[in-house]
Amino acid sequence: MPQSHVYQNIARAVAAHKVDTMFGLMGDANLFMVDSFVRECDGRFVPAAYEGGGVLMAMAFAHVTGKVGVATVTHGPAVTNCITALTEGVRGHLPVVLLAGDTPQDNPRHLQSIDQRELVKTTGAGFEQLRSPATVAMDVARAFYRAQVERRPIVLNMPADFMWQEADFDPKVLNVFTDPGDVAEGDTLDQAIGMIASARRPLILAGSGAINARDEIIALADRLEAPLATTLMAKGLFNDHPYNIDIFGTLSTPAAYDLMGQADCIICFGTGLHDFTTDRGKLMKDKRIVQIDTEPTAIGGTLHPDAALIADAGHTAKTILYWLDEAEIAGSGFTRDLDIDVLTAHPVGPKTTSEGCINYVEALQFMEEALPKDRVLATDGGRFMTEVWCRMSVPDPRHFVATVGFGSIGLGLQEAIGAGVAYPDKPVVLFSGDGGFMMGGINEFNTAVRLGLDLIVVIANDSAYGAEHIQFLDRKMDPSLSEFHWPSFAAVGTALGGTGIEVRSMDELKAAMDQVQTRKGPMLIELKLDPNDVPRMRA
Template sequence: MSQTLYVYQSLARATREHGVQTMFGLMGDANLFMVDSFVRDCGGRFVPAAHEGSSVLMALAFAHVSGRVGVATVTHGPALTNCMTALTEAARAHIPLVILAGDTPVDNPRHLQSIDQRELAKATGAGFEQLRSPATVGKDVARAFYRAQVERRPVVLNMPVEFMLQDVAHDMQVLDVFTAPGGVAQGDILDNAIGMIAAARQPLILAGAGAVGAREQLIKLADRLEAPLATTLKAKGLFTGHPYNIDIFGTLSTPAAYDLIARADCIICFGTALHDFTTDRGKLMKDKRIIQIDVEPEAIGGGLHPDAALVADAGLTAETILYWLDEAEVPASGFTRELDIATLTTHPAAAPKSGDGFINFVHALERLETALPQDRVLVTDGGRFMTEVWCRISAPDPTSFVSTVNFGAIGLGLQEAVGAGLAAPDRPVVLFTGDGGFMMGGINEFNTAVRLGLDLIVIVANDSAYGAEHIQFIDRKMDPGLTEFNWPSFAGIAKSLGGDGVEVHSEAELETALAALKTRKGPFLIELRLDPNDVPRMRI
């Protein structure tokens, strides 16, 4: 039975009816009443960010870790333009989000904050839905949630401010969506793919983010073939615990694993678009058969042309291949029998060259790997330091790993750590970030983490420089002075914002910081003071 409400109340209720309990955002005159109603009338939780783009990033990580649609809200004009990098990150991460964005009055085209919000959203790769009228609130909200799920990207629902105080008859409108398409591979291409796999003597299985739900099926296929398992960065942790897991495939592989991949004669790729970093710009895929399986047609053929391409579900396809291998009594390859997995998964460390007052980054990472909570959710920012973090710091599974590098940006990590912490409130969140990234996007939201009382551990790698640029000047024997910064004490900032922090200049101080972790009572920051001339080079 319909009930007469204001439009802002109907919007809040429609959002809550889609199972949304947590909304991230920053209030303005086009969304403040809707937010208030979501909290007071619908019993929802509103998480106020310090910056509009942060709210989208928090919703992104919340969705990734929880498996639910993330929701954020901002007002119009500059509030939405502040979200452009975050929306692009979410679109390229293929994360379902709904952004409830206010808009300026339709009858005032000269409004100071007016902008074409449809074109802005489209430029980021996000979808766009217009709230058409007060009478269509339920349908328009339902359409936005539907599209976010089936298109696996953020959808901006545009809400004109003049609608908010109009009356509307609220009707519940929820579209039930089955979001796990299950295409089954069949036909001549499947036959050709199975023939290539059967003929392989050194096959390898590679899984990306699109195969995260197919872990058990891929392991069964790998065991049947006696093939090693590897993942892309975004699927990090998928095969944790398997005896023939060689970890990340590509430029982030260990030298021994890289050589092993180069020896393989057939790579069976599930749920990965095979971008340049995974394939080392195609070098790792030369002179071998490539079979690519992905439910998304646009993922196939973008990076390279496979020998067989199947637009199909990863798990079902693995089961189908396994079935026909058994039917044909194809023998196992024996490839894994010759492997020394310890060698394949050990990253070498160069001799430290740090000057006085600095700690060696690789040594610190190796110590942190064992000392940090093992049930962690791992979040990483972008930047020069992260490649070593990805190689040396483990995550329990892909859902517990949030990498903020889908757009190559820095300064997104702290915001996503907040969203991850709210999605997994009973687990500690560990964020690795650089000094430039923390200055760019971390300081303002560290206080948000304090206000929320999150169990957040922030590791700031501080070389007092923009390191990727610094090393380029050094390589060319040029003065790197323009890349160097006299930052404030990040540990001191953490304390001033209500958390705790420790500066680390030596191995002894690192041990002191790790001991202090055990009695932490809220967000805790460890600032690693690094020599800018003794930081490992990026591997991508």
């Protein structure tokens, strides 16, 4: 093949990995590569308003599609603007390739120069260096390979002075065996089956690492007569199953929490057993724990199970079921007298809503029925979020995006856009707080408008940083420093090209939901809340 410019070769190498969508922001170190990706490789470039926003969009795209998300930024401050997003991606185990420009190698005193390798290392993301014009295809292939195998963002560092150099190009794709299909065997498997067979009150818990094993896990649960529960990130996995008790842990209903306490054996598929899932170990006390995961680092993070199986969830569930049948083990009977309606009904507290505000829980209950059911549900960070997780349903885990890996706020709208690009035929519903929207949402709402996304943003506006507001009140201190007089978010949404609606009552909310039915383009619904009436986070 004739030689071509490095910026063209990078674009071609990315396209060779069947990438058709790239998010990000252009600068002098990546603009020609982006241009080539769009004009010569028939790719789509989704421009963000802020570099970290582009990375978050790529992360949500990866989450809902199961593909590698791709983003690009230029050098220096563009990379420093991605640090929170990269950390969120690492915590969420999301395969993303960030094509990051770098300042020219022959100008170490460049104004925007910074040690990008050391910067990226602080986030936990991986780093690949574009070594030379001649190694472009292999360097890009390595970045994609690592993103898939290591399940984290990989930053490919691209020196700006390479871009207009010429080199040969031969596309390379490194095959990744993403479904190893490991089957548990040996003494540990025997011990695990013994614990499960002897359990009188077994319960099955599934996390995001088990979402492809839904049918096999349900078959095992039915055989054991065991209730099913999920972690937050696997929300919706067991929808419509008669013994699905929904989210396990601090987000469960009081009745479900009590049931979890009664269990004597918990079989955990694809979950690292986060502190919030186990209620800091309380829900695992005095129980036999069997943990199955393909990722060794997921085992023993907070507590060590009685039997740990580094194995595929689906194959292991089928193996356990086979040996239970061979041994003619009877069902436990644990599900026979369960009232699933009671177990999944979240309580409603007393209303103390001030005049001119809407009760948050009542609003959520109404929106659960009024908003489109085939939605992708996304949430930003804040005290409002746990009630959303508990009261708003999703079709399945791929339709749920929660930006909670790093405990940050201000990441939700960016990920909602990424999900909207991945699912152009589905409505995306984002719940954000007022502080989170001001921090990260306001600068990307117009991006959604420009893209013409079917996006419904619901802002829980209590005019405060809620978690801090509660802490001041708990200490009997003046909370005024945590309170803010924001502009009208509804007016801002309209000014940015969308449809903004302010809601202070149930009648106004019903009218807003009527407008949702005839929506065209992004909508922003501002719920005016009383900061003293928003439930505490369930953690």
